[in-house]
Amino acid sequence: MKKLFAIITFLLFLEKNLYSAEAGMPQLDPEYWPSQVFWLIIIFLTIYILISKIFIPKIKGSIDMREDKIRKDLEEAKTFKEQAELKLNEYNSLMETAKIDVKKIISKSRQKLNEDMQIKRDEAQKNIDKEILNAETEIKKFKKDSFNKIKSISEDITSNLVKDIFGEDLNKSSVEASVQQTIKEYQKGK
Amino acid sequence: MATNPMEQFQVRKIGPEIEISGINLSFTNSSLFMVISAVLILILLLFGTREKKLIPGKIQLISEMLYNFISKMISDTAGQKAKPFFPFIFSLFVFILFCNMVGMLPYSFTVTSHIIVTLTFALFIFIGVTILGFVMHGFKYLKIFVPSGVPIVLLPIISIIEIISYLSRPISLSVRLFANMMAGHTMLKVFGGFVISLGLIGGWLPLSFSVALTGLEILVAFLQAYVFAILTCIYLNDALNLHH
Numbered sequence: 422m423k424k425l426f427a428i429i430t431f432l433l434f435l436e437k438n439l440y441s442a443e444a445g446m447p448q449l450d451p452e453y454w455p456s457q458v459f460w461l462i463i464i465f466l467t468i469y470i471l472i473s474k475i476f477i478p479k480i481k482g483s484i485d486m487r488e489d490k491i492r493k494d495l496e497e498a499k500t501f502k503e504q505a506e507l508k509l510n511e512y513n514s515l516m517e518t519a520k521i522d523v524k525k526i527i528s529k530s531r532q533k534l535n536e537d538m539q540i541k542r543d544e545a546q547k548n549i550d551k552e553i554l555n556a557e558t559e560i561k562k563f564k565k566d567s568f569n570k571i572k573s574i575s576e577d578i579t580s581n582l583v584k585d586i587f588g589e590d591l592n593k594s595s596v597e598a599s600v601q602q603t604i605k606e607y608q609k610g611k
Numbered sequence: 612m613a614t615n616p617m618e619q620f621q622v623r624k625i626g627p628e629i630e631i632s633g634i635n636l637s638f639t640n641s642s643l644f645m646v647i648s649a650v651l652i653l654i655l656l657l658f659g660t661r662e663k664k665l666i667p668g669k670i671q672l673i674s675e676m677l678y679n680f681i682s683k684m685i686s687d688t689a690g691q692k693a694k695p696f697f698p699f700i701f702s703l704f705v706f707i708l709f710c711n712m713v714g715m716l717p718y719s720f721t722v723t724s725h726i727i728v729t730l731t732f733a734l735f736i737f738i739g740v741t742i743l744g745f746v747m748h749g750f751k752y753l754k755i756f757v758p759s760g761v762p763i764v765l766l767p768i769i770s771i772i773e774i775i776s777y778l779s780r781p782i783s784l785s786v787r788l789f790a791n792m793m794a795g796h797t798m799l800k801v802f803g804g805f806v807i808s809l810g811l812i813g814g815w816l817p818l819s820f821s822v823a824l825t826g827l828e829i830l831v832a833f834l835q836a837y838v839f840a841i842l843t844c845i846y847l848n849d850a851l852n853l854h855h
Contacts, residue, residue, distance in 0.1 A: 446617060448793065453622040453641070454727045455634045460642035461728055465706060468649045472656065472705070473698030479660035480678045487665060 576600050616800035620724055620793065641728070644720040648709040677705065684841055689848035696847055703732070704840035711792060711832030715825070723835075724792035726785060733785035736843050744850035755849060784842055791835050795828040 576596055583591045624637045659674025667675055681701050685693050693700075707723055714721025722728055744752040756773040757766065802824060805817035 446793075447620040447622060448724070448726050448789070450622075453624075453635065453637070453639055456629075456636045456639055457622070457641050457725060457727050458731050459636045460638070460645055461722075461731055464642070464645045464649050465702065468652055468706060469699065469702040471653060472702045476656040476660055476674075477678070477698050477701060479663075480656075480674055483660070483663040483667070483671070484675055484678065486663060490665060 572600060572604065575604075616797045616804060619720070619796060619800055622725070640720045641722055641725065644713060644722050645710065648706065648713050648722065651713065652705050652709050677701075681840070684837075685844055688841060688844040690852060692851040693844065693847050700840055700843060700847075703843060704836055707732075707788070707839050708833060708836035711836055712829070714792065714796065715829055715832060721792050721796055723788055724796055726789045729785035729789040730781065732839070733781040736784070736846060737781040740846045740850045743847070744853075747850060748853050752850070752853065754853060780846065784839065788835050788839055791831055795824070795831055799824055799828060 576593075579600055580591060580593070580596050583589075583596070622639045622641050624639055625643055626638050629636045629638065655670065656674055658670040660671070662668075662671075664671060678701070681704055682697065685697055685700055689696075710722040713719055714724065744755070748754075756770045756777065758769060758773065761769050799821060802817045802821040806814040806821065809817060
């Protein structure tokens with residue numbers, strides 16, 4: 422401030438010398454002081470009343486409206502978020518129960534399947550055993566039959582051979598005995 | 612042609628002479644520029660509040676920024692109790708700012724470069740704040756002159772200094788604004804005069820100074836309006852919240 426004043430006074434001095442004009446301060450001339458105060462009061466009062474009664478409420482209204490809107494939006498967003506979280510939790514719990522159910526169903530069906538398979542296998546085994554037994558008895562029977570048949574055939578063949586070669590019948594019992602013996606020898610040699 | 616740099620501060624009568632009980636209350640160029648500033652303020656606020664948009668337009672944004680700026684200034688310096696004085700501070704700041712800014716236009720008149728205008732404001736604020744202080748706190752308001760935590764011996768001296776500083780508030784407040792505006796405008800005029808007198812060859816240096824000074828003066832115009840308003844807030848704070 423002091424510097425500024427020094428510069429001003431210096432410049433004023435300079436100007437006075439340069440242009441040799443009267444360099445008074447019109448501000449200190451009291452001629453129009455009442456007029457300035459009067460008009461200042463009137464004009465300032467006017468804008469004060471207009472600003473305080475009309476413009477400030479309006480500006481405040483628009484700022485409040487914006488803040489209200491922002492707050493409301495934020496609250497809405499919050500509630501939406503809460504709802505979304507609730508839904509997510511619901512979904513998660515649903516998924517959890519569904520997973521458990523699925524596991525249960527899978528294990529149950531597997532067990533059932535295993536049981537079924539076991540039963541089917543057992544049945545099949547039984548059938549196979551039965552079939553095998555039947556087949557074995559049949560084979561045994563067939564073996565027995567075939568042995569007796571072979572015996573009688575070989576006796577016939579022997580008696581026929583003897584008859585053809587020697588021209589006379591042999592005693593049936595002796596033929597039987599010799600065939601018996603040959604079979605025995607054969608079985609032994611085998 | 613060179614003119615007196617103080618001539619720009621000359622108050623001239625415009626229109627007929629109005630005299631009420633022997634006091635000259637004529638409409639002058641000072642009054643005219645007060646009216647121009649007031650009209651500009653009202654136009655700005657009118658366009659700024661014409662439509663309440665959620666996303667503000669440029670002018671609405673300016674008026675809302677002005678509102679928030681002053682609102683913040685008051686709550687920072689004077690607290691919540693000063694809320695009723697918000698319209699006054701708002702009007703004061705805007706009026707001084709516009710008078711200063713209008714004064715920056717060439718050939719215009721700077722209303723605030725007159726001591727009587729700033730003194731009117733300052734005295735009004737001073738008297739208003741003093742009355743407010745006494746209304747709010749009664750005679751306890753005089754405590755403002757007795758700072759707490761001062762040794763008894765120093766108390767009389769400190770009190771005298773406090774009283775002087777309190778009484779000099781209107782003078783410091785008014786002279787600060789008036790002197791700043793007057794000095795700036797005088798300097799601008801002086802440098803402008805140099806441009807003419809030094810002519811085409813030497814006039815470039817003062818011209819560049821003039822340009823720089825114009826920028827500085829716009830800053831000063833804003834700053835002084837701000838300082839005036841914030842000092843008003845501080846004085847209000849002293850009166851409202853007595854904790855010296």
